[in-house]
Amino acid sequence: MLIKVFGSAVFGVEATTITVEVNIDKGIGYHLVGLPDNAIKESSYRIAAALKNTGYQLPGKKITINMAPADMRKEGSAYDLTLAIGILAASGQIKANDVGDYIIMGELSLDGSLQPIKGVLPIAIKAKEEGFKGFFLPKENVREAAIVSGLDVYGIENLTEVIEFFEGKSTLEPTVINTREEFYKTLDFPEFDFSDVKGQESIKRCMEIAAAGGHNIILIGPPGAGKTMLAKRLPSILPPMTLHEALETTKIHSVAGKLKDVGLMNQRPFRSPHHTISNVALVGGGSFPQPGEISMAHNGVLFLDELPEFKRDVLEVMRQPLEDREVTISRSKFTITYPSSFMLVASMNPSPSGYFNDPDVPSASSPHEIQRYLSKISGPLLDRIDIHIEVTPVPFEKLSDTQKAESSKEIRERVIKAREIQTKRFESNKSIHYNAQMNTKHIQEFCKLDSTSLQLLKTAMERLNLSARAYDRILKVSRTIADLENAENIEPHHISEAIQYRSLDREGWLG
Template identity: 80%
Template sequence: MLVKVFGSAVFGVEATTITVEVNIDKGIGYHLVGLPDNAIKESSYRISAALNNNGYKLPGKKITINMAPADLRKEGSAYDLTLALGILAASNQIKADEIDKYIIMGELSLDGSLQPIKGALPIAIKAREEGFKGFILPKQNVKEAAIVSDLDVYGVENIKEVIDFFEGNSTLKPLVIDTRKEFYENLENPEFDFADVKGQESIKRCMEIAAAGGHNVILIGPPGSGKTMLAKRLPTILPPMTLNEALETTKIHSVVGKIKENSGLMNSRPFRSPHHTISNVALVGGGSYPQPGEISLSHNGVLFLDELPEFKREVLEVMRQPLEDREVTISRARFTVTYPSSFMLVASMNPSPSGYFSDDPNAISSSPAEMNRYMSKISGPLLDRIDIHIEVQPVPFEKLTEERRGEPSATIRERVTKAREFQSKRFEDNDAVHYNAQMNVKQIRKYCALNEESKSLLKNAMERLNLSARAYDRILKVSRTIADLDASEHISPNHIAEAIQYRSLDREGWLG
């Protein structure tokens, strides 16, 4: 007897429906075809034990299973439940007339219980698109999949519950979640807060500007000056995620199994901080069967690279294209996948190999050659993509012992959100640009026009400080953001003056 059961495979952040055809005929043997990987080939042992432990059996006949489309590689153990239900239905051990109306996924343990799967959200989205009645999956993933409306999502703990469901002996109910209500209820619950940061008022201002314009930023300071503390609090002042951004972000984390058990839609912006020993594949994504890397897991959030010069140069160079295009494309011989990677880059570094500024009493003097060798690990093209360079000085004892709390993240976020609203209106006719950091040269000339006084100030600053040519456009972008924070339509000289401060690494003589 031939039975068709449906599962799903995830490529990139999109799912493809897999038709599992199970045919049982005279003879003996177990034949699994359709490009399964080793985890799927081994499923017969898990299925056999799970069926035996629940009062069923693997039939002693010729079992042929085809996973279509047959030219598409299938991987992972999430097809165990799909195959097991197909075998039971094809051998008439269960009656399942409506089995073809559901997507069924789950990894089986030997006792028949189910283990969580990856990619539940994109699978649920695809199931709804293709008109399936429901989605049956492990209970640990049910809240994640139930985000999708107009689809019955059933969370089950073992295979017996699924069998009872199809035979009509179950009271299994679909999980219904009011996605919008749950999302907005849990929106305000930050783990970190800028109110915890003592002193560093100028750096907080800099971070506010970076958040308002979506600017990449590099913090330069000695150990213990608070660079990591400040970076971790940046997501708390970014505008709250929209429902679409939350859905996009959750899909990426779902694909790699990073969603916490029994949790649904992500409502806080991601913050990723990979170690400096990371490989380029782990950073941008890839592998034989490409998976998202750290830059995609940072999508709609912050990627923090601590001690930037300690990263391998080739690792940093692979970020150049994703920083520009806000997506990363990974090509293989048989297929290509694209992952979104629109993130804010925050990097930190010491000002010298000794870890201190040259005028610091703890500094060990470094020769120009040592400084150049240290700084050469960061290429000019990468620095071109970082709009703000800021020096972070250690916090004096008087500030550390102050009882007064700083300005909370919520207050800063309100100003940032208002500035982003100005930018949304400005770029409403351009789908590729949403905030100031994304402006190209043509848009900079259009929206960052300067009066004569501002031009004169910028010219004098570039000549006196020997600022490089690449600093010019960056200063204009940042000054446009500062003007937006002031709710000013035009860029004034004080906006330009403040923006000039944020180009430390472009100043001639900075290396000593």
């Protein structure tokens, strides 16, 4: 007897429906075809034990299972439940006439209980698109999949529950989540707040500009100056995610298996990998590619602490994703693209000793040592960072001041207003949402300068020997500063402020 049941495979952040054809005939043997990996091949042992421990059995006949499309590689243990239900239905041990109306996924334990799986959100979205009636999956993943409305999502604990549902012996209640309610629930309660930061008003201003325009930023300063503290508070002033951004971000974390009983992600991600990270872990990859840290930071912040301590080849692989806001991983038989539109926030000491070239500090490094230390970061990578800012230690008077600083909520309100101006500006272009994403064409259109501003920028370019990319970055930052002031045109003081934020380009910065 031939039975067709349906599962799903995830490639990148998109799912593809897999038809599992189970045929039982005379003879003996268990034949599994359709490019399964080792985890799927081993499923026969898990299925046999799970069936026996729930009162059923693996039929002693010739079982042929094809996973179509047969030329697409399938991986993981998430097909255990799909195969088990197919075998039971094909052998006549259960009656499941409407089994083809559902997507069935889950990893089986030997006692018939289910273990959580990865990538259920893209699977649920695809199931709805293709008109499936419902989706059976492990209970731990149910909130993640229930984000998708118009699809009955059943969270199950064991194999018996699915069997009894198809045989009509029991009913299951689909899990329903109000996506909008879930999205707005904890939107305005950031963990870290800028009111905790004493002093550093100029750095907070930089952070506000970076957040308003989505600009990459690098903080340079001695140990204890507050670089990490400031970076961790950046997400608290970023505009709230839109529902579309939240779904996009949740989908990536779902594929990576990083969601723990969470429905919709409504806080922007903040990723802070250690400096020993490999280039594959940072950008994604592997024999069966998984998203890396830059994709996990999509629509959020990627914080690289102690930037020169990262391996040079690891930093260099970020060049293309920083420009294109996506990373493409190619293998011999397929290509996967992961989105990676993130804000890069980096911090570093100015020298190996951690201090500037300061005669008052006995352990300060020489200009030559500082130059050698900074050369660990390539010019092309620094060009892609819009704002370079020096962070100096906070004086005692500021540290001991009991007056409360400006809160993240107040700063965020100004950032949101600036972003609204940018949204209106780029409403005709679906791929651009804020100033940092502008290309050359948009810069020419929206960053026009008067003669005074043009002369000021020309002088800065010649004196600092800036690249064409740095020229673009200055114009983008100037446009953001103008947006924060609700100014229609870029004015000379906007340009001069933006030029100040190119510390590593300034002559004499090394002392």
